[in-house]
Amino acid sequence: MPKFFLNKRLIILLVSLMVLVALIGFSLKDRSELTWMEKFVKDTVVFMQSIVHKPAQLVAGFFENVNDLRHTYEENKRLKAHLEQYVLLQSEVESLKKENERLRELLEKKESLRDFLAIQATVIGRNPDRWKETLIVNKGSQHGVEKNMAVITPQGLIGKVRSVSPFSATVQLLSAKDRQNRISAFIQGDENVFGLIEGYDEEREALLLKRIPYDAKIKKGQRVFTSGLGGIFPKGLFIGEVEEVVADEYGLTQIAYVKPAANFYDIDDVIIVKRKIDMVQEEEEQ
Amino acid sequence: MNRFFLSSLVTVVFLFESIIVQLFSYPLFDVYLLVPRALLIVLVFMTMFVGQAEGMTYGFIFGLLYDVVYTEILGAYTFAFPLIAYLVAKAMNILHKNAWTASFFSIVAIASVEWYTYAIQLVISGTTMSAPTFFQVRFLPTLFIHTIVILLIAYPLKQTLLKWGEKQDESSPM
Numbered sequence: 207m208p209k210f211f212l213n214k215r216l217i218i219l220l221v222s223l224m225v226l227v228a229l230i231g232f233s234l235k236d237r238s239e240l241t242w243m244e245k246f247v248k249d250t251v252v253f254m255q256s257i258v259h260k261p262a263q264l265v266a267g268f269f270e271n272v273n274d275l276r277h278t279y280e281e282n283k284r285l286k287a288h289l290e291q292y293v294l295l296q297s298e299v300e301s302l303k304k305e306n307e308r309l310r311e312l313l314e315k316k317e318s319l320r321d322f323l324a325i326q327a328t329v330i331g332r333n334p335d336r337w338k339e340t341l342i343v344n345k346g347s348q349h350g351v352e353k354n355m356a357v358i359t360p361q362g363l364i365g366k367v368r369s370v371s372p373f374s375a376t377v378q379l380l381s382a383k384d385r386q387n388r389i390s391a392f393i394q395g396d397e398n399v400f401g402l403i404e405g406y407d408e409e410r411e412a413l414l415l416k417r418i419p420y421d422a423k424i425k426k427g428q429r430v431f432t433s434g435l436g437g438i439f440p441k442g443l444f445i446g447e448v449e450e451v452v453a454d455e456y457g458l459t460q461i462a463y464v465k466p467a468a469n470f471y472d473i474d475d476v477i478i479v480k481r482k483i484d485m486v487q488e489e490e491e492q
Numbered sequence: 493m494n495r496f497f498l499s500s501l502v503t504v505v506f507l508f509e510s511i512i513v514q515l516f517s518y519p520l521f522d523v524y525l526l527v528p529r530a531l532l533i534v535l536v537f538m539t540m541f542v543g544q545a546e547g548m549t550y551g552f553i554f555g556l557l558y559d560v561v562y563t564e565i566l567g568a569y570t571f572a573f574p575l576i577a578y579l580v581a582k583a584m585n586i587l588h589k590n591a592w593t594a595s596f597f598s599i600v601a602i603a604s605v606e607w608y609t610y611a612i613q614l615v616i617s618g619t620t621m622s623a624p625t626f627f628q629v630r631f632l633p634t635l636f637i638h639t640i641v642i643l644l645i646a647y648p649l650k651q652t653l654l655k656w657g658e659k660q661d662e663s664s665p666m
Binding site for chain 2: 208221225226229230232233243244247251252254255258259262263324330331332333334335336338340341342368369370376383397471472473
């Protein structure tokens with residue numbers, strides 16, 4: 207017995223194992239904020255990374271450009287066809303917008319869940335560990351970013367802010383496995399059907415939209431948007447299209463597989479979204 | 493060579509891991525997930541050709557950075573990197589120091605760190621990946637790519653580190 211305790215290396219190993227377990231437990235706890243040490247370290251590394259990132263991106267961008275050039279002709283043809291539809295659509299949007307404003311004034315309802323402020327951010331890193339898909343972006347609490355804000359690309363929703371430090375933030379992608387990754391969403395149709403995005407099917411590469419009422423009729427190809435009911439997300443951010451609908455294990459609700467519209471790889475710039483209605487409330491509180 | 497050569501080398505490798513994943517984030521052939529472990533290679537080579545103390549210190553510091561900045565699971569790499577440096581140093585008591593053993597130990601280290609992180613993710617339910625999928629999709633391709641990389645850089649890396657180590661010994665007055 208005394209010999210066992212005299213073995214210094216073994217004791218060091220055991221102590222560090224205990225510290226390891228304690229630290230993992232600490233970091234798994236649902237923390238609302240990082241410690242100031244973590245924030246400081248993170249910002250320092252992100253600052254250095256943003257210096258190295260520029261030349262690296264230039265080199266990678268060159269190869270991408272060469273690749274793009276090869277497909278230019280076909281793409282051009284396709285885009286020209288789109289352009290004509292686009293003009294029509296734009297005039298329609300314009301008139302609808304005006305009508306919406308007028309009706310809003312009539313109702314004296316100024317703010318809406320749909321309005322949001324956009325914070326542009328550049329992605330300067332990704333988790334190299336690749337177990338949890340997260341991005342590091344170069345905007346932080348100094349620029350108004352807060353935890354749990356929605357993050358989008360022009361194609362659609364990609365995730366939410368996981369943690370913030372003064373000059374950087376970590377974005378958790380929708381494809382990351384996290385039980386707290388719940389997003390209130392609705393399926394657009396003649397009658398909007400509400401549900402919750404809970405989880406991601408890695409094999410099918412589709413999001414799971416759960417808790418849809420069993421009698422709701424949903425077709426393949428219907429579009430899914432955020433509902434804005436969950437708290438911090440604004441309404442109407444595009445998530446994706448329904449791929450398939452199945453009954454859940456008890457048959458009480460339905461589950462829809464939603465193909466995300468945004469590409470979770472190859473993301474260079476993102477938009478962090480701040481809901482306007484919250485800002486109005488904050489001002490009133492002050 | 494500069495006094496700060498070693499620390500800047502490790503820092504640059506550390507930063508590049510994240511940037512490379514960001515620039516080439518598509519899975520290879522749409523299936524295979526490649527995980528960069530260049531930091532680990534440098535760590536093993538450093539332990540062998542510069543010294544155990546350096547290996548363990550850098551392992552601890554950069555393991556901690558890795559945890560804080562990238563994974564946000566504190567402790568996992570902070571524990572693994574110094575332990576690997578320690579085990580490599582112990583194994584060197586019986587084996588010869590050359591580029592081949594260093595390459596071999598780097599590959600073993602990458603393999604064990606991959607399984608170690610997989611085990612941790614399973615325990616904290618951070619993944620639903622089954623062991624066979626993990627083996628095919630992550631483990632084998634990562635190991636394969638790194639074997640090629642190691643074979644390419646083993647000799648120059650060894651020479652650089654040895655030369656740097658000698659310079660440091662000469663310049664230190666003690």
